[in-house]
Amino acid sequence: MILIDGKKAAAELRNELKKEVAELKKIHNKVPGLTVILIGELAPSKIYVKNKEKSAVEVGLKSDVIRYPETVEEKTILEKIDELNKDESVSGILVQLPLPKHIDKQKVIEAISPGKDVDGFHPMNVGNLSSGYESSVPCTPLGCYLLIKKIEPNLSGKKAVVVGRSNLNGKPMTQLLLKENCTVTITHSKTADLKGECLKGDIVVAAVGIPELVKGDWVKKDAVVIDVGINKTEKGIVGDVAFEEVSKVAKALTPVPGGVGPMTIACLLKNTIECFKRSQKK
Ligand code: NAP
Numbered sequence: 001m002i003l004i005d006g007k008k009a010a011a012e013l014r015n016e017l018k019k020e021v022a023e024l025k026k027i028h029n030k031v032p033g034l035t036v037i038l039i040g041e042l043a044p045s046k047i048y049v050k051n052k053e054k055s056a057v058e059v060g061l062k063s064d065v066i067r068y069p070e071t072v073e074e075k076t077i078l079e080k081i082d083e084l085n086k087d088e089s090v091s092g093i094l095v096q097l098p099l100p101k102h103i104d105k106q107k108v109i110e111a112i113s114p115g116k117d118v119d120g121f122h123p124m125n126v127g128n129l130s131s132g133y134e135s136s137v138p139c140t141p142l143g144c145y146l147l148i149k150k151i152e153p154n155l156s157g158k159k160a161v162v163v164g165r166s167n168l169n170g171k172p173m174t175q176l177l178l179k180e181n182c183t184v185t186i187t188h189s190k191t192a193d194l195k196g197e198c199l200k201g202d203i204v205v206a207a208v209g210i211p212e213l214v215k216g217d218w219v220k221k222d223a224v225v226i227d228v229g230i231n232k233t234e235k236g237i238v239g240d241v242a243f244e245e246v247s248k249v250a251k252a253l254t255p256v257p258g259g260v261g262p263m264t265i266a267c268l269l270k271n272t273i274e275c276f277k278r279s280q281k282k
Pocket of ligand 1: 166167207264
């Protein structure tokens with residue numbers, strides 16, 4: 001079984017991106033800039049943002065974090081986004097989720113210019129992705145896609161099963177696999193025979209949030225299995241896939257941690273660079 005090493009893949013991607021940023025600097029005499037807005041004091045959000053900032057600097061991006069207290073008014077955030085949309089030194093804007101309850105998430109997402117939407121959550125990017133046009137793609141499914149392509153460069157005609165239909169993971173993952181000419185089944189909490197559906201997959205991507213939901217006898221021999229889940233349990237952090245069981249059947253499998261997770265931030269940097277390149281073309 002191939003253990004898909006997300007840490008190594010993310011380090012390789014960051015290396016490529018670092019070279020690309022250096023090239024872009026030579027051509028344009030400036031580097032792509034990522035601005036993150038962080039609201040409140042949630043510990044996981046603070047850790048994510050710190051890691052994003054560190055990785056951005058490592059590849060040579062201009063990186064800014066704008067911090068607001070939990071009580072900040074929605075209007076202040078929308079005005080700041082408007083200012084960043086107009087700022088040419090900012091290629092990508094990310095508002096760290098979750099937001100405090102009094103701030104309308106969708107309003108914030110839609111306020112970000114689609115060309116600077118490095119999370120790929122703006123409806124225009126969602127629509128472009130599903131229409132097969134150029135768009136920002138949400139970072140986690142993009143990371144999954146790049147890992148899958150390392151194992152299966154030609155996905156055409158493969159049967160893919162995506163477990164979970166969130167806007168963050170399952171839906172964009174489905175679009176990416178469809179674009180590669182996979183035959184895709186997207187499953188969810190109301191799917192009648194989840195095990196039966198999973199068993200059909202040459203590729204299985206689990207993005208559910210239930211520890212070890214996908215069992216060894218749910219997976220076809222030699223399937224490629226991508227585990228997006230991050231679940232805190234008494235055993236520690238586990239994924240949505242029963243790792244030990246599935247590793248006996250699958251051709252390739254991502255571990256948790258050390259699989260999809262590290263690719264997410266690397267893909268955020270990739271998206272920032274893509275936004276910069278598109279803005280320079282205009
Ligand atoms: P989410 O928004 O809660 O969506 C979960 C999806 O799973 C929903 O579509 C839900 O179906 C489906 N589901 C729930 N119970 C199910 C069941 N018993 N059988 C089949 N499907 C079921 O979750 P998410 O944001 O996509 O995140 C999923 C997991 O990925 C979480 O563990 C999260 O922590 C992790 N995650 C990891 C990364 C990373 O960088 N590695 C990034 C983001 C998220 P319904 O639509 O029918 O409710």
